[in-house]
Amino acid sequence: MSELIISDKVSPAAKRDILDLNNRIQGFYSGETPEEAFRKFRLTRGVYGQRQPGVQMIRIKLPFGRITAEQLVKIADTSDKYATGNLHATTRQDIQLHFVKLADSPQLWADLEEAGITLKEACGNTIRNVTGSAEAGIDPNEPFDVSPMAYNIFSYFLRNPICQDMGRKFKISLSSSAKDSAFSFIHDVGLIAQNGTNDQGETVRGYTVYVGGGLGAQPFSAQKAFDFLPEEDVIPFIESVLRVFDRYGERVRRHKARMKFLLNDIGLESLLERAREEHKALKNKKFQISQTIPFDISEAYTDRASLTETEILTLAQQQVQADELVDFEKWLKTNVFEQKQKGWYGVNLRVLLGDMNSDTARSLAAIVKDLAGNDIRVTVNQGYLLRFVKGEDLPTLYLKLKALGLANPGFDSTADITTCPGTDTCNLAISSSYGITRALEDVMHKEFPEMIYNQDIKIKISGCMNGCGQHNASNIGFHGSSIKKGKLVLPALQVLLGGGFTGDGIGLIGDKVIKVPTKRGPEALRVLFNDFEANAFEGEYFNQYYQRQTKNYFYQLLKPLADLTEVQDDEFRDWDHDELFKTEVGVGECASVLVDLxxxxxxxxxxxxxxxxxxxxxxxxxxxxxxxxxxxxxxxxxxxxxxxxxxxxxxxxxxxxxxxxxxxxxxxxxxxxxxxxxxxxxxxxxxxxxxxxxxxxxxxxxxxxxxxxxxxxxxxxxxxxxxxxxxxxxxxxxxxxxx
Known part of the structure; x- marks a missing residue:
């Protein structure tokens, strides 16, 4: 291993972690540290084994998805130096680098820490990245900015002894408004911002609190713990719940080790009572949230004159070629919104598969410095949000983004599919997620172009039942599976329907409806779209239609696609693969390992x-x-x-x-x-x-x-x-x- 170089810019705590990782890697190579003990250690440092032997996925922890232009450049340079030059955005607002040599991971971490970026507790049985509404701070519907709370939660529990070796991972989200764009209903703790009143009749910040949600093979919707919890009580409450989960949560049977199962076993009242019993031992009975976060720029932007859509289109006519004006208008309608700061605009970037190459990332950073506020947010659907763009700069921004392939319309629409990497890199994946995602998006582009305007139907795909692509929480979801046909096996998709948000804003877990060969996925999508268009009532949301027609209706609707009487040779091959399909599931990297020595x-x-x-x-x-x-x-x-x-x-x-x-x-x-x-x-x-x-x-x-x-x-x-x-x-x- 080459000499490890750590800059003076790196904090003492991070330096200690990096040196510790470096020493443990050396111990692992020399045989002094058992493999299982080492795996448990490296996971909590963001170093995750890939499907391919000998290389690692590095998960970069970005609290509430926030990143500066300088940090984006640093990640791009790091990917070029140690990985493949690709930046993969995840549903937890992280960025992942793939195909990294284990020996390079300490220096990679040290390089990122120079820019204030950490890997600490990005994987393993810890508090994972704290996610938050990407539009927090600029959301016209928010009662207040949840970014400071998200940062305080992240910093309070980072390296905190109560969450370094739990039975399983723990996930926290913060939504900026009742829209719940951070999906509180699928988190261990989900927070939705709202104002309330204290005993003195004063308006105070607080949150509606949900606990015990989760996806995976046995998904659970979170239960409401508090209609309103004052801001200063949130972190103490989370700490109390963590202490209960640490003590009473399952630690051997991995599939039963999430907090949702503890909640299901003991009930909400018992969970809350045990949390109250921890109050005396807490470090902070109340915790005042600092409203100052690193790199904050929001106060630099005051209201200015707003532009109407017509005025923006008039400006575009002066810069955008006539044959591109229709595309610009689509982009303006689907990817751009006016912030709560009048005259400033948020611009969403739709990124296929969440993948961006390093050259594109550096060019994007340069655009941000020139035309936007230095506050980029990775979004929960694997895109990016630029903030504080002037209305008169939108045509220029569009042209620059278009040159990078980042001006595709339809952000967070039906056509904007969320997906995990699947068998491209993941040990647990059963089938290709990337391949079917490209196939479905191609179907919509060619046959259902109007879907870029549809904000009702969300499509999400996971490579297996574990749900990294959040397929359980979507109106139409798919997860990788397999079907036997004689002695051979076909790659398949489990179809889930009715998840995600209903028309009244309630989050639901989708129903497993039917399993179909993966090559029939595009036809399944056609059938669902055509049926909905033909039979839904005027103004009826997809989930309302699903509930009205019932699960059996959709089972019968899709049943012909599950018929294996006649199977084409191509159906024995997965998307993006020429070889015959076979299930090759490796050992998962999220389990809490009981060391045998x-x-x-x-x-x-x-x-x-x-x-x-x-x-x-x-x-x-x-x-x-x-x-x-x-x-x-x-x-x-x-x-x-x-x-x-x-x-x-x-x-x-x-x-x-x-x-x-x-x-x-x-x-x-x-x-x-x-x-x-x-x-x-x-x-x-x-x-x-x-x-x-x-x-x-x-x-x-x-x-x-x-x-x-x-x-x-x-x-x-x-x-x-x-x-x-x-x-x-x-x-x-x-x-x-x-x-």
């Missing part, structure tokens, strides 16, 4: 103890306490692994440790921290005193010291086990680290 687990516990001590020295008592809590959980898990006990939750680990190791661990409890049940279940009492006391220096000191004693007890117990069996001792399993 007890020694490795104890090393983890030792690292957590070091973090607890560091936070104590920094006087961050609450974080120090939570790191010490993780020492207790990890140490107990290590000993339970020696008894072949499989525990599903942290709560279960504590109970099982009591059962199998009884009262073997003894410790002294100061009178100030004694609990009535301590004499009966000493270890359980210790662990769960976590939320019984305020996070003071005194409690932190006691809790960390006791966790340290417990870790010594665990190490001694394990040493005795190894000596009795003749196995290598812990010192021989420390993989080059200090014993």
């Amino acid at each position: 007890v020694g490795t687990t104890l090393i983890e516990a030792k690292e957590k103890l070091s973090l607890a001590e560091e936070n104590f020295e920094s006087k961050v008592w609450a974080d120090a306490i939570y790191h010490a809590y993780n020492v207790l959980i990890t140490g107990a898990k290590a000993l339970l692994m020696t008894t072949d006990v499989s525990t599903n939750t942290q709560y279960g680990i504590v109970n099982d440790f009591e059962t199998h190791f009884g009262k073997a661990f003894q410790y002294e409890v100061p009178a100030a921290f004694a609990l009535p049940e301590a004499t009966e279940t000493p270890f359980k009492s210790l662990v769960f005193s976590l939320n019984k006391f305020e996070p003071t220096e005194a409690f932190a000191s006691y809790y960390i010291a006791t966790a340290s004693k417990f870790l010594t007890f665990v190490n001694d117990t394990r040493e005795a086990q190894l000596q009795e069996t003749g196995e290598p001792t812990l010192k021989e399993l420390t993989f080059g680290q200090d014993s």
